Amino acid sequence: MSHQSHRFTINSPYQAYCFNRWHNGQNMAMHQHDCLQIYHVIEGTFQVNTGDDWQIIPPGHAHILPPGYKHALRTGQTDQHFSITFRSVPDERGMIQRLITAFANPCIEPVALPASLLEYFTSGNLMIDDLSQLQLIHLFDAYCLNLLAQNEQGETEIRKQKLITFLETNYAENLSVQQITKAMEMSRTSLQRFCSTVFHCGVRALHEQIRMEHAARLLIRSEISVSQCALECGYADIYAFSRSFKRIKGRSPQDFRHHAKHTDA
Numbered sequence: 726m727s728h729q730s731h732r733f734t735i736n737s738p739y740q741a742y743c744f745n746r747w748h749n750g751q752n753m754a755m756h757q758h759d760c761l762q763i764y765h766v767i768e769g770t771f772q773v774n775t776g777d778d779w780q781i782i783p784p785g786h787a788h789i790l791p792p793g794y795k796h797a798l799r800t801g802q803t804d805q806h807f808s809i810t811f812r813s814v815p816d817e818r819g820m821i822q823r824l825i826t827a828f829a830n831p832c833i834e835p836v837a838l839p840a841s842l843l844e845y846f847t848s849g850n851l852m853i854d855d856l857s858q859l860q861l862i863h864l865f866d867a868y869c870l871n872l873l874a875q876n877e878q879g880e881t882e883i884r885k886q887k888l889i890t891f892l893e894t895n896y897a898e899n900l901s902v903q904q905i906t907k908a909m910e911m912s913r914t915s916l917q918r919f920c921s922t923v924f925h926c927g928v929r930a931l932h933e934q935i936r937m938e939h940a941a942r943l944l945i946r947s948e949i950s951v952s953q954c955a956l957e958c959g960y961a962d963i964y965a966f967s968r969s970f971k972r973i974k975g976r977s978p979q980d981f982r983h984h985a986k987h988t989d990a
Contacts, residue, residue, distance in 0.1 A: 737817075755796065758792060766805075794830075881923065899959055937973040951966075951978045
C-alpha cells in the first residue's frame with residue numbers, strides 16, 4: 726500500500742481530512758475538539774485514550790469523537806488511517822447532527838469502507854479543483870451513511886432483543902399496548918412500525934405468538950391439563966386459549982400434544 730500522506734480543507738459538512746501512515750511510537754497528546762471527528766484504521770495498530778485507558782482501534786473500525794470530548798492517540802506499530810474533521814456548525818443536510826445523535830459518546834465501531842474511497846486515497850489524486858472536492862464529498866457521504874446504517878442495524882437488534890425479553894418475561898400477563906410502549910420507551914406508532922418492520926406483525930400478535938410457544942412447550946414437556954396450561958399462559962378462558970393456540974399452531978392444544986407425542990414415539 727502506498728505511503729503517501731496528505732491533508733486538505735474541504736467543504737461542508739466536512740472541514741478537513743487527513744490520510745497518512747504513523748510509524749512505531751508516534752503519538753498525539755490528550756486534546757479536545759469542539760467538533761465531530763472520526764478516525765478510521767485501514768491497517769496496522771492504532772490506539773485511542775478518551776480518559777479511561779488505551780483502547781485498540783482494529784483495522785476496519787472507526788473511533789468517533791463527538792464535540793467537547795478529549796482523546797489521545799498513538800500507534801504501537803506502523804499503521805495507516807484516515808481522519809475526517811467535521812465543521813463545528815450544523816450543515817444544511819443534517820449529516821453532522823445525525824452522526825452526533827447516533828454517537829453521543831466516544832466509541833469504536835466497525836464500519837464498511839467504500840472501496841472507491843480507499844482507491845481515491847491510494848491513487849495519489851490531489852484535490853485541486855471543485856470537481857475533485859465534489860468527488861471526495863460524495864465518497865465521504867457514502868462512508869458516513871455506511872456508519873449510520875450499521876449503527877441503526879445495531880440499535881435495531883438491541884431493541885428487538887429488549888422487546889422479546891420483555892414479552893417472554895411477561896408471557897403470562899395480558900399486556901396492553903400501553904404497557905409495552907412504556908417498557909420499550911417508544912410511542913405507540915413507533916412500536917407498531919418497529920414490529921411490522923422487524924417481525925412482520927403487530928405487537929399484540931407478537932406477544933400472542935410468544936405465549937403460544939410457551940404453551941406448546943408446556944403441552945409437550947409436562948402432563949398438565951389443557952385448562953391448566955391456559956392458566957399458566959395467562960388465559961382465564963380455556964376457549965379463548967384454544968382458539969389462539971389453533972390459530973398460531975394449526976391444531977387444537979389436545980391435537981397438538983397427541984401429534985407431538987406420536988411423532989416422538
